[in-house]
Amino acid sequence: MPQTREPVHWEWAPARQRCLREARRILGNRDDAEEAVQEAFVRAWRKRAACRTPGAPLPWLIQITRNEAMRLAARRSRRQASEIPEAEPDAVPAPASETQIDRTLTTVATEQALSTLCEEERRLIRLRYEEDLTQGQVAAALGVPEGTVKVRLHRVRARLRGVARDLAA
Numbered sequence: 001m002p003q004t005r006e007p008v009h010w011e012w013a014p015a016r017q018r019c020l021r022e023a024r025r026i027l028g029n030r031d032d033a034e035e036a037v038q039e040a041f042v043r044a045w046r047k048r049a050a051c052r053t054p055g056a057p058l059p060w061l062i063q064i065t066r067n068e069a070m071r072l073a074a075r076r077s078r079r080q081a082s083e084i085p086e087a088e089p090d091a092v093p094a095p096a097s098e099t100q101i102d103r104t105l106t107t108v109a110t111e112q113a114l115s116t117l118c119e120e121e122r123r124l125i126r127l128r129y130e131e132d133l134t135q136g137q138v139a140a141a142l143g144v145p146e147g148t149v150k151v152r153l154h155r156v157r158a159r160l161r162g163v164a165r166d167l168a169a
Contacts, residue, residue, distance in 0.1 A: 019065040026069040036072045040065040113163040121156050
């Protein structure tokens with residue numbers, strides 16, 4: 001019987017550094033990346049028995065970190081969108097900064113990409129990312145196995161990446 005390393009003996013510090021780089025790549029902000037990595041490691045610790053490769057947990061940890069970073073980015077984006085104050089009717093609009101323009105273009109591109117999905121796929125994305133449900137919770141809400149949710153999400157994300165590339169071209 002091969003001997004596996006217990007999660008308690010995993011090399012957490014080097015894994016943390018690699019996960020921090022990944023989260024920072026996604027979020028672009030060190031403080032947000034730190035928050036995402038911390039949340040990812042809490043999740044990883046709680047679910048450590050689910051790691052299929054306990055002898056080499058880094059890919060598993062990085063994926064959890066990506067998910068947390070994307071979840072954090074989505075939450076922050078929704079919060080910022082809801083905090084935009086109403087403009088006064090007589091006020092002269094200020095010129096849009098490049099950041100605002102970039103955000104608007106990203107929002108439009110996201111809406112265009114999502115419009116290519118069927119209603120069932122949009123519901124899947126809405127449950128997972130807008131309502132921030134886990135894959136297990138999404139599976140329960142849809143009445144399908146969790147593995148089905150994982151496969152469908154993978155396929156939808158791959159299709160959306162292709163659409164995003166097409167829109168950017």
